[in-house]
Amino acid sequence: MKWSLEPLGDGDRVPAMMVRRFGSGPELVWLHGLGEQSRSLDPIAAHPAFAGFAHTLPDLPGYGRSPWPDTPDDLERLAERLAAWLGDRRPVLIGHSLGGVLATLIAERTAVRAVIDVDGNLSLGDCTHSAKAAAYSLDDFLHHGYAAMRAAVYDDGRSDPALRGYHAAMTLASPHVFHHHAVELVAISRPEMLAARLAALSVPVLFIAGVPGGVCERSRALLDRHGIRWLGILPAGHWVHIDQSDRFADTVADFLAAL
Numbered sequence: 001m002k003w004s005l006e007p008l009g010d011g012d013r014v015p016a017m018m019v020r021r022f023g024s025g026p027e028l029v030w031l032h033g034l035g036e037q038s039r040s041l042d043p044i045a046a047h048p049a050f051a052g053f054a055h056t057l058p059d060l061p062g063y064g065r066s067p068w069p070d071t072p073d074d075l076e077r078l079a080e081r082l083a084a085w086l087g088d089r090r091p092v093l094i095g096h097s098l099g100g101v102l103a104t105l106i107a108e109r110t111a112v113r114a115v116i117d118v119d120g121n122l123s124l125g126d127c128t129h130s131a132k133a134a135a136y137s138l139d140d141f142l143h144h145g146y147a148a149m150r151a152a153v154y155d156d157g158r159s160d161p162a163l164r165g166y167h168a169a170m171t172l173a174s175p176h177v178f179h180h181h182a183v184e185l186v187a188i189s190r191p192e193m194l195a196a197r198l199a200a201l202s203v204p205v206l207f208i209a210g211v212p213g214g215v216c217e218r219s220r221a222l223l224d225r226h227g228i229r230w231l232g233i234l235p236a237g238h239w240v241h242i243d244q245s246d247r248f249a250d251t252v253a254d255f256l257a258a259l
Helices: 038-045 075-086 098-107 128-134 138-159 161-170 175-189 194-199 217-225 245-257
Strands: 002-007 016-022 027-031 054-058 092-096 114-118 205-213 230-237
Touching: 027 038, 027 098, 038 054, 038 161, 038 245, 075 098, 075 175, 092 098, 098 114, 098 175, 098 194, 114 245, 128 138, 128 175, 138 161, 138 175, 194 205, 194 217, 205 217, 205 245, 217 230, 230 245
Parallel strands: 027 054, 027 092, 092 114, 114 205, 205 230
Antiparallel strands: 002 016, 016 054
16 A cells, blocks of 8 residues: 555645555545544455455545645535546545545535445534534634644543544644634534535435434434435444444445445
């Protein structure tokens, strides 16, 4: 598995991101969440249930090993760049949290085979970490807010493997990008239109929720209201692919097999 630095546009002054690829077969593009990195998805991407696929794992700009942009993209603009980066490859998008939101926005802009949204934001109640970050001004977040959030995640993660991994990933993320995307997540979640946008996609869609600790009850009601196929895996929290990796992999593999 090798890293490659890939541009997200034409010209000299465009965002770039580090990308890894492994395997062969139909392509699965794995999109990580707020403050995370592609390494967070390595264990599930390497699950035996996905042995017959080619896996693409980017570190989004400002996260993991990718460069930190001077000016973070808004989510809609980042989705445009990612859609252009995908070109005509038509992969299946598997996005967790922020990555689930991006998967929806990307699929509105370019052809993909399917979207698997893993606990992506749908309403304000899903903004657990993003709402905490967005409550700070940018200056306060850069000076002390991000450090306080990392410390809280570290304390909470003493008995939670998913949060321990989240804390490690946060140390590599750009605080500016984190705050900008947190504010964006709150703004795009508040009107409760993401479920309608997910339902309007012209490709097969599956939403996977960790129960009881994933998306909130209001968001699960929105999934039902818009007729979106969703499955709750329990007991699990926001990182359902870590909490219940085998059941998650079997659920996704069954969906992929039916495409």
